[in-house]
Amino acid sequence: MEELPQLKIGFIGAGNMAFGIAQGILKSGNVPSSNVIVSAPSKNNFPRFQEMGVAVTHSNEEVVDGSRLVFLAVKPHLIATVLNGISEQVTPQHIIVSMAAGIPLARLEELLPVGSCVVRMMPNLPCMLQEGAVLLACGKGAGQEVGFLLKSLLSTCGLVEVGPETWIDVHTGLSGSGVAFVYVFAEALAEGAVKMGMPSALAQRIAAQTILGSGRLLRDGGKHPAQLRAEVCTPGGTTIYGLHALEKGGLRAATMGAVEAATERARELGCK
Structure with a gap:
């Protein structure tokens, strides 16, 4: 598994959750800002990412091409459209992490190439202050080392736990809401x-x-x-x-x- 300082990280979506997670990752000092890129259709949220030294783009494909780890920080109803647009760029080396509430791993895997490494992640708003609670659930193509990598990477965002997918919706009700x-x-x-x-x-x-x-x-x-x-x-x-x-x-x-x-x-x- 790739060392954190060399890890290239992308965010598709530039809302509060993407900002909070990116901020937490960069505050750890383990990943340089030059290794992070964010995409969104609007430039409204770009300035705060740029202030951290993060690259911005309107191209989701550019994010995937330039990243090993890709966070999907878009609304649930946009997931299918986003994944259909990037599926050809996704390789077996990518780790795709969805933060979309309610979209199961099976659906995410269905929209991506066979064998893709997919993880569901449910954070909450206090991640913006590095006091969040994050639960991860790994898909079929994501081995135990992927969970370890994400726990290490996200540890500065707050409490990070790994569990079965059946807990994700419960975590949404408990901590997200x-x-x-x-x-x-x-x-x-x-x-x-x-x-x-x-x-x-x-x-x-x-x-x-x-x-x-x-x-x-x-x-x-x-x-x-x-x-x-x-x-x-x-x-x-x-x-x-x-x-x-x-x-x-x-x-x-x-x-x-x-x-x-x-x-x-x-x-x-x-x-x-």
């Missing part, structure tokens, strides 16, 4: 404080810091969420009264339902 669920909770926390008399701007800053600190403690503390919750609660104290209100409001069931609904929608996209 889950980011928005957290934002709704943060907004509600702040609005609760505003209701009780705190200025809105201050309440928003404190809510954001509360979620950030809680997340880091959960990630790095090695304890189950229930244990951490119990450590905050004291008998007859403020927290247990607040938790009782959340339980009466159905927060736990609603959150589980939200992950389930987002997961099922991802699965529906894959059937279209």
Whole structure:
């Protein structure tokens, strides 16, 4: 498998996810910006890539011809069109990584030459700050070493795990969509404080810091969420009264339902 400094990397699509992943890869210092190229039909998002020293083009074929690893960072409904346009350029040496929600490996492999090395990848928005959660699923033509390469390459984007494809849609509901669920909770926390008399701007800053600190403690503390919750609660104290209100409001069931609904929608996209 090719060493990271020599790896040529391309992105088809220049949106936020492509930018976040490219930024994370380059911040590692393992891959020079001169080894990265990005394509998109519009030049609107090109300046931020150019500021990092990344080459830009309107030609998807140019990206494939000049890259060993190609990230497909386009909307699901564009995948077939994009792959039909580049399939003749794809060789057995290429690694094709799709970030399109709901498009299964079997469909991606069907659109590419037989035996192509294909990987599904589901990142989330915090990858833009190198605090993301990424799940990878390797296709038939992608050996274990491909998973190792991608884990090493993407490690600066946040948490990176490899698993079976059946987990990808679940990860979409949990982490891809889950980011928005957290934002709704943060907004509600702040609005609760505003209701009780705190200025809105201050309440928003404190809510954001509360979620950030809680997340880091959960990630790095090695304890189950229930244990951490119990450590905050004291008998007859403020927290247990607040938790009782959340339980009466159905927060736990609603959150589980939200992950389930987002997961099922991802699965529906894959059937279209």
